[in-house]
């Protein structure tokens with residue numbers, strides 16, 4: 001099996017508080033995986049621990065067969081954090097995408113060409129010189145994704161990439177991510193709350209709430225018992241009617 005990520009016996013604490021316990025997880029190359037769970041269930045912590053930003057008290061993580069910290073230094077890993085790292089409101093969309101090539105040895109001209117190509121790929125070529133801060137949430141997200149993918153990473157980690165985006169834009173975003181996987185063979189690991197929207201795009205769901213409660217396909221995940229275990233017995237599944245333009249959407 002060609003593994004992208006292997007998490008072994010992971011336990012993570014903040015002070016005395018155990019946030020993740022006994023997590024074992026294997027993600028294959030080219031898979032699209034969603035990490036889901038209630039607020040505070042440890043999803044961001046799991047991403048950050050996989051990336052080596054948080055040291056577990058027990059356990060280890062391998063990425064592409066290497067210890068995680070070593071893998072991150074190879075430049076084969078892309079990461080889109082939950083909060084935008086872009087603070088300077090004067091930066092243009094092009095500048096933000098260029099950040100993704102900060103460690104590249106390409107010439108300035110080549111970098112700009114590649115950034116313009118990437119902006120085209122994410123459908124933002126007409127906005128290259130716009131201040132990033134003037135773009136809408138969905139447009140900013142496309143540019144941020146451009147920053148992450150410009151260096152052709154083998155694995156990308158996205159923490160709640162569709163926050164603040166309407167359902168239609170979310171669908172086109174997930175379509176785009178799927179295209180990247182299909183065309184470039186990228187492995188995509190994302191934290192998401194959009195169970196309904198991601199359903200048709202993900203290969204695997206990781207149901208997390210301190211422990212790994214579920215690992216499998218979306219169909220098995222959308223099971224009353226699995227959901228109750230993860231979200232509590234009060235959880236309700238709302239399946240929109242077929243007449244609804246966003247039919248098939250399932251909310252928790």
Ligand SMILES: Nc1ncnc2c1ncn2[C@@H]1O[C@H](COP(=O)(O)OP(=O)(O)OP(=O)(O)O)[C@@H](O)[C@H]1O
Pocket residue numbers: 014019037038039040041042043044045046
């Ligand atoms: N730096 C920190 N120090 C102490 N506790 C923390 C820290 N970061 C997160 N926590 C706590 O750890 C738990 C898990 O947080 P985490 O951000 O991983 O959850 P999450 O599932 O990503 O949540 P959400 O869906 O709300 O983004 C929460 O109870 C949170 O308050």
